[in-house]
Amino acid sequence: MRRALPALTRRWQVTALVRTIDPALRIQGVRQIRGDLDVPASLRRLAGIADAVLHSAPPPNEGEGDPRTRRLLATLARARSLPRRLVYISTSGVYGHCAGAVVPESRPCRASTARARRRVAAESLLRAAGQRGQRVSILRAPGIYASDRLPLERVRRGDPVLLADEDSYTNHIHAEDLAAACVIALERGGANRCYNINDDSAERMGDWFDKLADAFGLPRPPRVTRAEAQSRLSPMLLSFMNESRRLDNTRMKRELKLRLRYPTVDAGIAAALQQGKSPCSCSG
Numbered sequence: 001m002r003r004a005l006p007a008l009t010r011r012w013q014v015t016a017l018v019r020t021i022d023p024a025l026r027i028q029g030v031r032q033i034r035g036d037l038d039v040p041a042s043l044r045r046l047a048g049i050a051d052a053v054l055h056s057a058p059p060p061n062e063g064e065g066d067p068r069t070r071r072l073l074a075t076l077a078r079a080r081s082l083p084r085r086l087v088y089i090s091t092s093g094v095y096g097h098c099a100g101a102v103v104p105e106s107r108p109c110r111a112s113t114a115r116a117r118r119r120v121a122a123e124s125l126l127r128a129a130g131q132r133g134q135r136v137s138i139l140r141a142p143g144i145y146a147s148d149r150l151p152l153e154r155v156r157r158g159d160p161v162l163l164a165d166e167d168s169y170t171n172h173i174h175a176e177d178l179a180a181a182c183v184i185a186l187e188r189g190g191a192n193r194c195y196n197i198n199d200d201s202a203e204r205m206g207d208w209f210d211k212l213a214d215a216f217g218l219p220r221p222p223r224v225t226r227a228e229a230q231s232r233l234s235p236m237l238l239s240f241m242n243e244s245r246r247l248d249n250t251r252m253k254r255e256l257k258l259r260l261r262y263p264t265v266d267a268g269i270a271a272a273l274q275q276g277k278s279p280c281s282c283s284g
Helices: 001-013 021-028 040-046 067-077 115-129 152-159 176-189 205-216 235-241 251-256 265-275
Strands: 014-016 031-034 052-055 085-091 133-142 143-145 171-175 191-194
Touching: 014 265, 031 040, 031 152, 040 067, 052 067, 052 176, 067 115, 085 115, 085 176, 115 133, 133 176, 143 176, 152 205, 171 176, 171 265, 191 251, 205 265
Parallel strands: 014 031, 052 085, 085 133, 133 191, 143 171
Antiparallel strands: none
């Protein structure tokens, strides 16, 4: 979470677990420990060094459960004193398909993909750690975007989206707002508390891509039926289209008191245009 570093380094001495030493992090005053969550022996130096932990590493791309989170927690538990606070960036995919319903954090997790089930497993491990005295806060983030992280390459390719009457609701959060949420959660996130971290938009997926196309002078993507999409899109893209939900961010605003810098995707797109960025080819 490099975008959170300026705010983090103003408040704390920050130590980062990295696979390779990064001079840019050193310039920002970040102490670096070489290690890899896939190599348990490399994690020993993490035990007992932190009062708070921001855990943003995703689970592996295959297999069951999340061995990375399990190894991290096992390493931290070896010290005499555990971190008092732990914030984990999860995903709204843990809810699964919700048929377009408004989704508060109290809704049970019914992940429908292996990717999301691994996130549910990570959350379960962290909740168990929270029962042992650590203050664990879980941030469930949807599609993350920024001025340099827009899925314009997909629009340029002409990948289709669903017809309006078959389309799914999608949710977003600007990377800057997610970074701010991480910092705030480290300071006052509730114990064993989950938070939906999303903006105030309630967009259909096709409308999101139409807005991007219009803003950047590109042709709008073609609309197809859900049946037609099965033969024209990758399994990954289809998995996103097959889930529809509208996240409720009331708890985020009430408890974390996060004031969104980009409350809608319209605000985020406008900022990208003003900054004159050349967006990358990130997927949607």
